[in-house]
Amino acid sequence: VTVADAKRLVRRTARDDHRAFLAEGPQAVREALLSGRTGRPIVRQVFATDEARRRHHDIVALAGGSGVPVQQVAVAGVAGIAGLTGTITPQGLVAVCDFVDVSMDQIMSAEPALVVVLAEVRDPGNAGTVIRTADAAGVGAVVFTDRSVDVYNGKCVRATAGSLFHVPITVGADIAGTVARLRDSGIQVLAADGAGESDLDQAEASGWLAVPTAWLFGNEAWGLPEDVRRLADRTVRVPIHGRAESLNLAAAAAVCLYASARVMRHG
Amino acid sequence: VTVADAKRLVRRTARDDHRAFLAEGPQAVREALLSGRTGRPIVRQVFATDEARRRHHDIVALAGGSGVPVQQVAVAGVAGIAGLTGTITPQGLVAVCDFVDVSMDQIMSAEPALVVVLAEVRDPGNAGTVIRTADAAGVGAVVFTDRSVDVYNGKCVRATAGSLFHVPITVGADIAGTVARLRDSGIQVLAADGAGESDLDQAEASGWLAVPTAWLFGNEAWGLPEDVRRLADRTVRVPIHGRAESLNLAAAAAVCLYASARVMRHG
Numbered sequence: 066v067t068v069a070d071a072k073r074l075v076r077r078t079a080r081d082d083h084r085a086f087l088a089e090g091p092q093a094v095r096e097a098l099l100s101g102r103t104g105r106p107i108v109r110q111v112f113a114t115d116e117a118r119r120r121h122h123d124i125v126a127l128a129g130g131s132g133v134p135v136q137q138v139a140v141a142g143v144a145g146i147a148g149l150t151g152t153i154t155p156q157g158l159v160a161v162c163d164f165v166d167v168s169m170d171q172i173m174s175a176e177p178a179l180v181v182v183l184a185e186v187r188d189p190g191n192a193g194t195v196i197r198t199a200d201a202a203g204v205g206a207v208v209f210t211d212r213s214v215d216v217y218n219g220k221c222v223r224a225t226a227g228s229l230f231h232v233p234i235t236v237g238a239d240i241a242g243t244v245a246r247l248r249d250s251g252i253q254v255l256a257a258d259g260a261g262e263s264d265l266d267q268a269e270a271s272g273w274l275a276v277p278t279a280w281l282f283g284n285e286a287w288g289l290p291e292d293v294r295r296l297a298d299r300t301v302r303v304p305i306h307g308r309a310e311s312l313n314l315a316a317a318a319a320v321c322l323y324a325s326a327r328v329m330r331h332g
Numbered sequence: 333v334t335v336a337d338a339k340r341l342v343r344r345t346a347r348d349d350h351r352a353f354l355a356e357g358p359q360a361v362r363e364a365l366l367s368g369r370t371g372r373p374i375v376r377q378v379f380a381t382d383e384a385r386r387r388h389h390d391i392v393a394l395a396g397g398s399g400v401p402v403q404q405v406a407v408a409g410v411a412g413i414a415g416l417t418g419t420i421t422p423q424g425l426v427a428v429c430d431f432v433d434v435s436m437d438q439i440m441s442a443e444p445a446l447v448v449v450l451a452e453v454r455d456p457g458n459a460g461t462v463i464r465t466a467d468a469a470g471v472g473a474v475v476f477t478d479r480s481v482d483v484y485n486g487k488c489v490r491a492t493a494g495s496l497f498h499v500p501i502t503v504g505a506d507i508a509g510t511v512a513r514l515r516d517s518g519i520q521v522l523a524a525d526g527a528g529e530s531d532l533d534q535a536e537a538s539g540w541l542a543v544p545t546a547w548l549f550g551n552e553a554w555g556l557p558e559d560v561r562r563l564a565d566r567t568v569r570v571p572i573h574g575r576a577e578s579l580n581l582a583a584a585a586a587v588c589l590y591a592s593a594r595v596m597r598h599g
């Protein structure tokens with residue numbers, strides 16, 4: 066893989082064609098290399114500047130140990146690493162990785178107790194932050210529906226801070242089919258919605274957070290469409306104690322997921 | 333105020349010179365106009381495109397009722413509204429507002445039960461999101477320390493989604509003096525830190541979340557410096573149940589603030 070080939074992966078169509086994406090920076094590259102250790106490597110190639118090579122011996126060694134080629138590249142110019150990254154101050158390391166999403170079958174076979182479903186989430190930074198938060202909260206799987214942002218978008222990958230390589234993710238899911246399947250497996254579906262019938266504290270008091278749960282989160286601007294809300298077992302709102310109209314998506318997800326995690330652990 | 337004058341306010345030095353900033357979009361302009369209703373208007377002037385004027389009758393009427401001039405401007409060009417906004421699709425409405433920060437004395441005189449202190453938070457989007465979340469969680473005040481991002485930065489103002497006009501905010505605070513003052517007033521100071529001595533669930537079980545609390549949040553990358561952590565009564569970490577290294581700042585703040593709000597309300 067040349068830098069010119071890799072550069073094409075900043076576009077979604079090229080990513081889909083090659084089933085490959087770019088992960089940038091030492092943390093993401095390290096997590097990508099580690100995530101392949103139990104099977105075949107998911108990293109096809111690492112690009113590193115001279116400085117990054119010298120600074121991150123451990124990563125170079127990790128790549129070497131897995132048989133992943135590390136190619137030295139310039140900082141700037143047409144063959145430089147800057148063209149591969151969306152950041153103003155690139156960190157000198159980029160990995161070309163295989164897609165990591167798995168099938169819904171694989172997700173369900175692990176019998177996850179806590180699942181996140183992102184329905185029509187469009188902002189890559191939000192989507193990535195939710196993946197990172199889901200990982201932190203111990204979520205077993207994240208489902209992207211078919212009208213959501215591309216999980217392999219550079220901004221999304223960056224916002225996950227490596228969690229893209231930790232949490233099982235499935236993409237392109239049909240929302241109605243996903244909800245039906247989760248419910249058939251005995252997983253309760255809670256739709257997070259500013260106009261939810263109960264608030265999160267009431268949901269906890271009613272014992273609803275103690276059972277296996279899939280949290281459904283909608284679009285940043287328009288939330289969940291009525292037909293999607295109706296698919297859920299219940300709609301739950303994060304209580305607004307002050308004068309804000311709403312929470313942003315990633316903040317609402319953090320509050321809901323940590324509430325479920327706390328109740329499931331401590332009752 | 334002309335568009336050319338207003339345009340200077342995208343720079344911090346000009347904002348500080350004039351003690352004025354720009355609030356963009358119908359939601360922010362409406363909240364700015366409403367926030368001045370109990371005293372003198374904080375909005376000096378509203379710029380509106382022809383389309384925005386026609387679409388947002390209520391806002392034009394609100395401005396008129398408060399004696400705030402509404403000046404019609406073009407969409408693009410040197411005198412157009414596009415130069416005032418940082419967004420790709422400007423929403424056609426911008427208000428020139430007086431600074432809204434208040435003194436620490438004013439904040440303390442309201443005897444807040446829940447306070448946020450942002451120490452060296454540098455990303456304007458994060459800072460704005462924390463203000464919005466703090467508003468939602470019923471926080472009584474947000475304190476920006478002297479080495480934090482400018483609260484009147486356009487990205488920060490946008491991320492607050494109007495909450496900048498709801499929550500009392502003070503800026504330029506000295507961190508040691510602020511912590512001392514909060515403690516002298518009987519407000520417990522909890523430092524949120526990934527290496528905190530207790531996790532949030534333990535803090536709740538120990539009864540620490542039931543008393544008036546100031547939450548201290550540090551920089552996105554390096555957290556709270558050791559000397560600042562030592563100023564706090566306790567350091568508390570959000571539990572990491574999965575494999576994420578940490579939460580992002582705004583997500584951690586959401587989890588901590590909603591935990592305090594829940595315990596203070598329901599015990």
